[in-house]
Amino acid sequence: MSDWIGFFQDVVDYGPQILQGLGNTLLLWVVMTITGLLGSILVFYLTLSQHRLVCRLTDAYISFFIGTPLIVLLFLMYYGLPQWGLRLSPFTVAVIGFTFNVAAYNARYLRAAYNGLDQEELEAGRAQGFSSRQVFLLITLPQSLRLAVPGLTNQAILNLKDSSVAFLIQYTEFFAQVQELATRNFQYFKAYLMAGLVYLALVSVIVIVARQLERRLVRPIGG
Amino acid sequence: MALLEVSGLVKEFDGKPVLNGVDLSLEEGQVKVIMGPSGCGKSTLLRCINRLVEPTSGRILFRGEDVTRPDTDVRALRQRIGFVFQHFALYRHLSALDNIKLGLRKLRRMSDAEATDRACHELRRMDMEEHRDKYPAQLSGGQKQRVAIARALAMDPAVLFFDEPTSALDPRMAREVVALINQLFMDNVTMLCVTHDVFLARYISDRILFLDHGQVRAEGDVEQLLDAHDDPQIRAFFGPGTRAR
Numbered sequence: 001m002s003d004w005i006g007f008f009q010d011v012v013d014y015g016p017q018i019l020q021g022l023g024n025t026l027l028l029w030v031v032m033t034i035t036g037l038l039g040s041i042l043v044f045y046l047t048l049s050q051h052r053l054v055c056r057l058t059d060a061y062i063s064f065f066i067g068t069p070l071i072v073l074l075f076l077m078y079y080g081l082p083q084w085g086l087r088l089s090p091f092t093v094a095v096i097g098f099t100f101n102v103a104a105y106n107a108r109y110l111r112a113a114y115n116g117l118d119q120e121e122l123e124a125g126r127a128q129g130f131s132s133r134q135v136f137l138l139i140t141l142p143q144s145l146r147l148a149v150p151g152l153t154n155q156a157i158l159n160l161k162d163s164s165v166a167f168l169i170q171y172t173e174f175f176a177q178v179q180e181l182a183t184r185n186f187q188y189f190k191a192y193l194m195a196g197l198v199y200l201a202l203v204s205v206i207v208i209v210a211r212q213l214e215r216r217l218v219r220p221i222g223g
Numbered sequence: 224m225a226l227l228e229v230s231g232l233v234k235e236f237d238g239k240p241v242l243n244g245v246d247l248s249l250e251e252g253q254v255k256v257i258m259g260p261s262g263c264g265k266s267t268l269l270r271c272i273n274r275l276v277e278p279t280s281g282r283i284l285f286r287g288e289d290v291t292r293p294d295t296d297v298r299a300l301r302q303r304i305g306f307v308f309q310h311f312a313l314y315r316h317l318s319a320l321d322n323i324k325l326g327l328r329k330l331r332r333m334s335d336a337e338a339t340d341r342a343c344h345e346l347r348r349m350d351m352e353e354h355r356d357k358y359p360a361q362l363s364g365g366q367k368q369r370v371a372i373a374r375a376l377a378m379d380p381a382v383l384f385f386d387e388p389t390s391a392l393d394p395r396m397a398r399e400v401v402a403l404i405n406q407l408f409m410d411n412v413t414m415l416c417v418t419h420d421v422f423l424a425r426y427i428s429d430r431i432l433f434l435d436h437g438q439v440r441a442e443g444d445v446e447q448l449l450d451a452h453d454d455p456q457i458r459a460f461f462g463p464g465t466r467a468r
Contacts, residue, residue, distance in 0.1 A: 124313075
């Protein structure tokens with residue numbers, strides 16, 4: 001028991017740094033979730049292009065980022081690009097890397113949702129006189145987003161968990177600070193258990209919000 | 224001048240003709256029904272006229288203007304043609320009211336209040352105002368088709384196209400929709416209706432056009448076509464049960 005009290009004392013002493021790390025984790029999570037979603041809407045729009053070349057390039061983009069480990073991409077930008085004279089901050093590298101990665105996954109969820117849309121509704125939009133862009137913005141996108149809510153919220157949860165990878169490119173997020181605490185007091189088990197519980201608590205909040213969102217957005221419009 | 228004049232309309236898919244030289248004219252205030260076996264090109268004909276499907280050749284005059292020309296403003300043409308679909312095609316993420324308002328707001332550039340007034344007027348006309356806030360999933364088939372008709376009418380089109388408006392409905396709901404379309408007929412709304420529903424055809428139409436293998440095989444009034452036509456294939460299509468009751 002005295003072990004735990006000592007550990008909590010260390011946590012309190014190191015509290016400001018841990019809180020700062022938690023703030024950095026949440027900042028990265030919010031930014032990449034938003035940029036990843038916006039990026040995915042653009043990628044999704046391009047997958048619906050009438051031009052075959054645009055479709056192929058977009059498919060290649062999605063396949064590349066789904067097929068490549070994120071850590072490779074982050075290391076490529078953070079450790080590789082300086083050899084070409086381009087030095088980016090850890091936060092910038094993390095945001096760019098995660099955005100490209102998350103956008104590819106989200107675009108797949110949106111595309112799968114699109115395949116489930118009633119094509120007659122889209123034809124009705126064109127028949128009413130809407131332009132292709134209006135049909136996309138007013139009909140295709142709202143419906144695809146709603147149908148993709150479960151996939152998109154799962155991705156948001158993954159984003160939070162994956163954000164811990166950013167400590168490998170010197171981004172001082174929550175896990176990096178817990179790591180620092182553990183190397184100071186050698187209480188590895190307790191430190192990583194605490195990190196796991198904090199991630200679980202944060203994910204639980206996201207899950208509760210996501211389920212509310214699903215209830216409000218998906219159920220009223222039915223199948 | 225006819226509202227719509229189609230001449231020599233051809234549409235081929237992969238070299239296979241679906242429409243093979245269709246001629247058709249529709250006067251202002253007239254209602255025509257297009258009937259024919261499945262796959263004869265009825266729905267393609269409607270979609271060629273509003274350019275949802277590009278015709279291979281032929282000419283379509285809409286109020287005297289050739290709308291098959293490459294410089295035709297296709298979106299403006301479509302806004303003058305109200306289209307009612309077989310499976311209603313209501314936008315499922317919008318309420319009945321918003322389904323009607325969308326076109327008024329984004330295409331007619333009406334203010335929110337104006338669009339709401341107009342949409343409510345059309346819903347009242349279709350006896351659907353009490354359901355204005357319901358989503359399509361919360362409406363019956365007949366109610367959905369009423370909203371779809373209200374959505375088309377709200378845009379104040381020159382003509383209404385119906386693509387099998389009763390075929391996805393049970394007989395009771397179908398009769399309700401037939402009565403509504405008949406009311407529009409009485410109100411002098413110009414309509415072109417593709418259907419298999421002989422009951423609907425009898426009720427609403429001045430003229431019936433029989434399409435077969437992408438060609439107009441016969442055109443005449445209801446009695447001529449449905450009751451003892453000379454052509455054995457047309458008689459076989461309509462069958463003895465369709466004769467005057």
